[in-house]
Structure formats: C-alpha cells, structure tokens
Amino acid sequence: MKGRAWHLAEARQRTSHWIMRKAISQYVEREEKREALRRDTVRAWEEFQETGIHATAEDVDRWLESWGTDNELHAPECYR
Template structure:
C-alpha cells in the first residue's frame, strides 16, 4: 500500500522536474517516484557490493589467501580468446 510523503524542492528543481515531466508526457509525481526508485535500487546494489567487499577483506585478513591484481588482470585480459586462462587460484 502506498502512502503520501512530502518532499520539499527549491523552485529551480521543481521547474526542472515539471519540464522533464512535460517532455516525457508524464506527471511530475511519476518522474519523482521513478527517480527515487532508481536511486534506491542503485544505492542498495552499492551497499551490497560494499558489504561483499568488506566480507572478502575480512576473509583475506583471516586466511591470507587471495589472488594478486596482476594474476587477475592477466586472467581478465584473456577472456574471449582461444587461449583463455583459467581463473587464478587463491593462494598465500
């Protein structure tokens, strides 16, 4: 269920939203909902990546196992070639 929420915009931003809504043949309400939705989705993905990165860093600190940047770079550069390399193994 949706509920109303107020957002205070300065006059310039309000005019920009209104102009974009007119150009897209949408309502200002639709533009703002879409913008918020896209922002929240992007930030959720960013937060998940940050969390995964911190977990990987903690695992590395505990085990000391990982691949060097050079190993990963060589692997990535081989993608799509006939002589594609296997993923580097994590070692100490």
C-alpha cells in the first residue's frame, strides 16, 4: 500500500502524506454519509412501525417513471 501511495504521489506531484490525508478524508466523509443514511433508514422504519403510513412500491415506481415527461404525476398518496 505504501508503495502505491508513493507512486501516485509522484505522478500527482504531491507528497505521499498529502495522498494519505486525502484518502482518509474521503473515507471519513463517505462513512459519515453511510451512517447518516443508516440513521435515516432506522428512523423511517420506526415511524412506519408506529404509524403504518406508507406508499406502495408500484405507486412510487409509477410516479418516478413519470418524472421529466409531459404527464408528470403528483407524489403518491400514502396508505395506513
């Protein structure tokens, strides 16, 4: 791994330290986004369990397929 970072740094005219800092920064940012998505998913699941409010996959698919067309649909109604 160290050799790969060194070769990339040389090609980019940067230090290997800069390459490693950039890689760590991108990794942390990506993992923070994953964690936020996980929390949002858990929150949505808990809300569904409490309320039962949902939209069907078919309704959502139909709505998404209409985006950008002349017959764009409104967001689907939710059910209990």
